[in-house]
Amino acid sequence: MLSSMADQVKELILQFAPFQSSVDEGFWHRLSSLKLNKLGIDDSPIPITGFYAPCSHRQVSNHLTLLAESLPPESSEQSLTPAISRGNRNRCPVPGILYNTNTLEGFQALDKQSLLKAEAKKIWEDILSGEAEKDSSLLLRFLVVSFADLKNWSFHYWFAFPALILDPPATVVDLKPAAQWFSAQEVESVTTACNEWRSMCSSTDVPFFLVSISSNSAVTVRHLAEFEACQRDGNKVLFGFYDPCHLPNNPGWPLRNFLWFIFRRWSLQKVQFFCYRENRGFAYLELSLVGEASISNSQESRDHQNMPNAVGWELNNRGKKAPRCISLAKTMDPTRLAIAAA
Amino acid sequence: MVLTQKIHEAFKGTVERITSPRTVSAFKEKGVLSINEFIVAGDNLVSKCPTWSWESGEPSKRKSYLPQDKQFLITRNVPCLRRAASIEEEYEAAGGEVLLDNEDNDGWLATHGKPKENKHDEDEELPSMETLEISKKNTIQSISSYFGGEEEEEIPDMAEFDEADNLVENDPATLQTTYLVAHEPDDDNILRTRTYDVSITMLLQPELVLEDVSQDHARKTVTIEDHPHLPGKHASVHPCRHGAVMKKIIDVLMSRGVEPEVDKYLFLFLKFMASVIPTIEYDYTMDFDLGSSSS
Structure with missing residues (x-):
């Protein structure tokens, strides 16, 4: 009896599918080259840029990806050329930080809890200061710790996607495919409005937004800063985000910090959210989700001036909270390459 | 890739x-x-x-x-x-x-x-999907996690050292991934x-x-x-x-x-x-x- 009640309560908790990382080989190539040619033993944290996009296939989630361009260019003259590798619709930039150590011991000795907390604190401060409203990608900050073993061309690394914890957790009031939640007329106009948003240079890589629906079912997608204007117009407002997750019953990780932001910024206890997903590069409301989350308005959380706790270390491929490792000897080791070429 | x-x-x-x-x-x-x-x-x-x-x-x-x-x-x-x-x-x-x-x-x-x-x-587009959903609730999620899975195959497991890190995150709002493997499972549907x-x-x-x-x-x-x-x-x-x-x-x-x-x-x-x-x-x-x- 007790356990079934516990199960019931557990089912009500809104559960978020963790972000998944993916590192392009090119990232390690450039990091190695940076280490060898520029950084040397300097192990200061390096600002990096991750890229992600809404889920674009019903069978797989999208990843947060690191590419060669995620790292600063090696030579300073390259930074003078126009930034042509910035975001596009398939590569929304997300700010991150890389702690690359010089030794395996150094890697193991990193205080990972503190590093996660430090990154979460930036997110929290950007929420409080309003920076996150101007640049919503700040809500997605991530960090990577790594050790690049350039003798053996192997790379140990570990991602964290800091998520501020709501305590008590948000609960699910309602969650269903967007195509069922909207009226037929709204489905059409939401689809059109989202495709427009995604096709405009100025908004295509903005991962958090508002879906504003007027009483006559006219739909516009707006920037977060326009929330009050939408409300003044008496429109129904959904909080939308590019959802990398493909699962039918869970929103993806980016909604976590977004909920905190919404709660802090507008003191909403009921939040209608829109997990925006695509098919073949276009808005796909069958796969997208609309839900309503209930955020408990305890005195404690309302007066929260202190930073909430954060979680977010990625599991490795064995499902453990432990680093991943990849060997690139095959494509990077000069000896091996020479043999292969012979 | x-x-x-x-x-x-x-x-x-x-x-x-x-x-x-x-x-x-x-x-x-x-x-x-x-x-x-x-x-x-x-x-x-x-x-x-x-x-x-x-x-x-x-x-x-x-x-x-x-x-x-x-x-x-x-x-x-x-x-x-x-x-x-x-x-x-x-x-x-x-x-x-x-x-x-x-x-x-x-x-x-x-x-x-x-x-x-x-x-x-x-x-019909995804013949294996149905089976996946039935076989384990969260398996679908594992598909993508699983892709990266092979990278560690030949690498020594470094998990030993992290015990001390105490990175236990008991967070009820995190969807648990119950099906993470480092090798291709026998289940043919996943293998594909x-x-x-x-x-x-x-x-x-x-x-x-x-x-x-x-x-x-x-x-x-x-x-x-x-x-x-x-x-x-x-x-x-x-x-x-x-x-x-x-x-x-x-x-x-x-x-x-x-x-x-x-x-x-x-x-x-x-x-x-x-x-x-x-x-x-x-x-x-x-x-x-x-x-x-x-x-």
Whole structure:
């Protein structure tokens, strides 16, 4: 009896599918080259840029990806050329930080809890200061710790996607495919409005937004800063985000910090959210989700001036909270390459 | 990876067509594009199939004859739902393929011999999915996690040291991934799904990528080479046959009274690629007309 009640309560908790990382080989190539040619033993944290996009296939989630361009260019003259590798619709930039150590011991000795907390604190401060409203990608900050073993061309690394914890957790009031939640007329106009948003240079890589629906079912997608204007117009407002997750019953990780932001910024206890997903590069409301989350308005959380706790270390491929490792000897080791070429 | 890989194919084909920069269109006669035609066709692909983007690649590898921001086309994170061998069995069972021969006896599959999963019935698109959902609640999530899974196979497990880190995150709002494995599970349904993204490339011996390439092409037109714009090894379609094959496709279209248009070239090209790599779901172009009907 007790356990079934516990199960019931557990089912009500809104559960978020963790972000998944993916590192392009090119990232390690450039990091190695940076280490060898520029950084040397300097192990200061390096600002990096991750890229992600809404889920674009019903069978797989999208990843947060690191590419060669995620790292600063090696030579300073390259930074003078126009930034042509910035975001596009398939590569929304997300700010991150890389702690690359010089030794395996150094890697193991990193205080990972503190590093996660430090990154979460930036997110929290950007929420409080309003920076996150101007640049919503700040809500997605991530960090990577790594050790690049350039003798053996192997790379140990570990991602964290800091998520501020709501305590008590948000609960699910309602969650269903967007195509069922909207009226037929709204489905059409939401689809059109989202495709427009995604096709405009100025908004295509903005991962958090508002879906504003007027009483006559006219739909516009707006920037977060326009929330009050939408409300003044008496429109129904959904909080939308590019959802990398493909699962039918869970929103993806980016909604976590977004909920905190919404709660802090507008003191909403009921939040209608829109997990925006695509098919073949276009808005796909069958796969997208609309839900309503209930955020408990305890005195404690309302007066929260202190930073909430954060979680977010990625599991490795064995499902453990432990680093991943990849060997690139095959494509990077000069000896091996020479043999292969012979 | 496959993405990169595929792009690479598209790219190499393009390069081949471009190496002798053409100003006069030889599209219909030889099945090749001029640089401007390539840009037009690429722009069209990106606008009609927005999972594709132009990219600039490594600055040191840029080709001066292409615009800086349009060096090559890429689409990422494309699922590969099964191995090519199983598709071929299906083709044979369905008798649906059209094998076109050229003089060299390099048979290739015509574009309309699509794998069954590409037909319109959404439910059939993913034969393994249903089983996955039934077999374990959160398995679907593991598919993508699993892709990266092979990377650690030969690497010593470093998990020993993290015990002291005390990184236990008992968070009820985190969806638990219950099915994370470092090797391909015995469950055939899961075995079939790969997604080609970067992290798998390294792990997979590049040669294993050939498992996802039609066996007719695996050792002939498809080889493992350096990517012209990106670091690392990628499967590549040998460029020298593209023109001939594309010419054949164009001829077939024209014989049906369809006038091929240059800006649709890459759509045709993807059809060709879809026959080489039938398992990867990147060809989103089938809904588009490939040319204007002359009638």
